[in-house]
Amino acid sequence: MKIAIMQPYFMPYIGYFQLMNIVDKFIVYDNLQFVKNGWIQRNRILVNGKDDFISLMIQKDNFNLNIINRFLVEDFLSQNKRMLRRIEGSYSKAPFFKEVFPYLEVIFLCPNKNLFEFIYNSLLVIKNLLNIKVEFVVSSTIDIDHNNLKSQDKVVAICQKLEASQYINPIGGTSLYTKDFFEKHSIKLNFIKSNELIYNQFGDEFTPWLSIIDVLMFNSKEKIQEFLQEYKLI
Secondary structure, three states: OEEEEEOOOOOOOHHHHHHHHOOOEEEEOOOOEOOOOOOOOEEEEEEOOEEEEEEOOEOOOOOOOEHHHOEEOOOHHHHHHHHHHHHHHHHOOOOOHHHHHHHHHHHHOOOOOEHHHHHHHHHHHHHHHOOOOOEEEEHHHOOOOOOOOOHHHHHHHHHHHOOOOEEEEEHHHHHOOOHHHHHOOOOEEEEEEEOOOOOOOOOOOOOOOOOHHHHHHHOOHHHHHHHOOOEEEO
């Protein structure tokens, strides 16, 4: 069995979904410390031909709290409606806007203000939209020593608990994890590296690696299914 472990990113780029698509179980961290102004909270879309951020507004709180203990601001639905209007203004003339925008409304108008649950719901919506069959697992439900295990030891413990034979990580993890360490525990370690993807964005100069929102707006589901296969395992 193949697994991956990721933080719950807000409307992430297509590489996140490529990883999701090639594993049997996708573990989403809820008991990990929230990092301000990271991909948990924001992502990039195309605005007037240039990339710009869209961000979830988070209540101020203790920086040491885990993602599951952080919340969106009280008026987050108003904030999210403004974000939707911004997306609409940027993509209303995109070829697949009418098909995609109702799904974004379901995501952005979700009434749950818990940060983890809000993003988890958004990942489920996109997963189902793209017909990705992976099983989601919330990290805190896995019976390991979450408080004391760190880095490779924690990943290996999760793999062993779920009886996984292969762990796949984004390419950035090459500085964190070693194949020899995993092999000692009878686990195969691979890294996924996305191939360069280019598609038409209103005929302008292409801006790569934007939020999945951008990919959905300019490409059919069939084309995105092809994009999900555009990677190398290392």
